[in-house]
Amino acid sequence: MASIGCKVLIAIPAYNEEECIEGTIAELRSKAPQYDFVVINDGSTDDTGSILKRLNCKVITMPINCGLTVGFQTAVRYAVDNGYDYLIQFDADGQHRPEYLSVLVDEAHKTNSDIVIGSRFITEKKDTSMRMAGSRLISFLIKLMCGQRITDPTSGFRLFSKPVLEEFCSDKSLNPEPETIALLIKRGYSVSEVQVSMRERQGGESYLNPVKSVQYMVRVVVSLLFVQRFR
Numbered sequence: 492m493a494s495i496g497c498k499v500l501i502a503i504p505a506y507n508e509e510e511c512i513e514g515t516i517a518e519l520r521s522k523a524p525q526y527d528f529v530v531i532n533d534g535s536t537d538d539t540g541s542i543l544k545r546l547n548c549k550v551i552t553m554p555i556n557c558g559l560t561v562g563f564q565t566a567v568r569y570a571v572d573n574g575y576d577y578l579i580q581f582d583a584d585g586q587h588r589p590e591y592l593s594v595l596v597d598e599a600h601k602t603n604s605d606i607v608i609g610s611r612f613i614t615e616k617k618d619t620s621m622r623m624a625g626s627r628l629i630s631f632l633i634k635l636m637c638g639q640r641i642t643d644p645t646s647g648f649r650l651f652s653k654p655v656l657e658e659f660c661s662d663k664s665l666n667p668e669p670e671t672i673a674l675l676i677k678r679g680y681s682v683s684e685v686q687v688s689m690r691e692r693q694g695g696e697s698y699l700n701p702v703k704s705v706q707y708m709v710r711v712v713v714s715l716l717f718v719q720r721f722r
Contacts, residue, residue: 502578587689630644679720
């Protein structure tokens with residue numbers, strides 16, 4: 492198997508995920524026991540922390556809710572400091588499926604990709620919702636700017652290689668968002684996608700309600716159109 496001989500870290504950001512986190516950890520341990528994982532407990536105020544303690548997980552606890560970017564940067568630093576070859580973002584809410592972890596790692600080995608994105612839309616079509624309209628626009632802008640089509644630019648199921656992790660450590664302005672994927676392509680890093688299937692959130696509420704989803708898409712589009720031109 493491609494994953495033999497390399498160190499892979501699964502990074503799981505968690506903020507108030509008491510309804511999902513135990514099932515997510517149990518499934519990860521059952522279906523992908525070959526991989527290490529660390530949970531970034533991002534200042535949760537519910538029982539997420541006590542559940543993780545009971546499950547005897549490796550946890551990095553943030554003193555307050557710092558947000559996805561800081562949590563991701565924390566996981567990246569942990570991965571680099573502990574000699575991991577790859578880091579994979581993995582949601583705590585049960586949407587991401589652990590059986591695809593090896594698919595991402597195998598793709599990285601096969602293609603020597605620096606970033607592998609778990610995409611919902613290589614073989615499946617996007618629906619006609621406002622959110623998917625935003626996704627289409629982001630895909631178009633990345634293709635226009637970088638010459639590469641990314642079918643699922645907002646997917647949070649991503650693998651990063653050691654060189655990319657080191658880039659994140661040296662450039663603190665980078666975030667785990669589509670505009671950074673575009674910037675990394677422009678800097679010469681290779682990106683590939685693999686088809687995955689995702690589930691609905693298994694409990695709790697997403698911070699991305701309809702209004703925030705639109706705001707998120709607008710922010711990414713503005714960053715791609717204007718901010719990235721000066722980087």
